[in-house]
Amino acid sequence: MTLANNQLVRDFFTAIASGNVPDDLLAPDMSLWTVNGGTSDKARFQAAMKMFASIFSGTLTYDIDALTAEEDRVAAEVQSHGTLPDGEPFHNTHLYMFRIRDGRIASVAEFMNQFIVREKIAPLMLAAMSNSSR
Numbered sequence: 001m002t003l004a005n006n007q008l009v010r011d012f013f014t015a016i017a018s019g020n021v022p023d024d025l026l027a028p029d030m031s032l033w034t035v036n037g038g039t040s041d042k043a044r045f046q047a048a049m050k051m052f053a054s055i056f057s058g059t060l061t062y063d064i065d066a067l068t069a070e071e072d073r074v075a076a077e078v079q080s081h082g083t084l085p086d087g088e089p090f091h092n093t094h095l096y097m098f099r100i101r102d103g104r105i106a107s108v109a110e111f112m113n114q115f116i117v118r119e120k121i122a123p124l125m126l127a128a129m130s131n132s133s134r
Contacts, residue, residue, distance in 0.1 A: 002069040005100045009074045012098075012105060013062035019053025021046050027106040034110045036117050048125075055124045056082040056090070072106075074098040084120060092116050 008025070015021040030042040040048065053060055060082035068075045076096040084090050094112040098105055 004103065005069050005072075005074050005098075006067050008100060008103070008105060009067060009076055009096075009098055010064065012108075013064065013076075013078065016049045017053065017060045017062055019050040021049050025105060027101050027104040030105055030107065032108045032110065035112065036114050036122075051125060052121070055085065055121070057085070059083040072100050074100065085124065088120075090116075090120060 011025060012021075015025060026042055026046075028042070030045070032040045032045045034040075060080065063079045063081065065077040065079060066075075067077075074097075076094075076098065078094045078096060080090070080092045080094060082090045092112050094110055096111075097109040099107040
């Protein structure tokens with residue numbers, strides 16, 4: 001089970017980097033909690049990841065430094081990298097805590113350097129949301 005859960009988490013990072021998080025990766029009632037945004041349901045999470053990945057125009061990657069799995073939980077130490085629209089490099093360090101149920105991700109908690117997100121990502125996400133509502 002541990003190896004399968006680790007692979008599920010690896011697939012998660014590949015999916016969020018592309019902005020396309022398929023339903024079969026996530027439990028129907030999946031939830032995400034982040035230090036910056038609080039709790040999101042599955043649909044909101046999937047839409048946000050699509051928008052988030054679009055900011056990076058295909059340059060976003062996640063490097064897994066460590067995975068630790070026990071029973072239905074996986075902890076992941078991760079670094080994200082990408083290039084922002086103005087050409088500036090982006091880097092953040094994250095800790096994710098996953099709960100797995102029936103071979104799918106049931107919940108995710110994400111901790112990261114929130115100052116980088118507020119300074120660099122939040123304005124771009126707001127602009128992307130504004131553009132998508134037009």
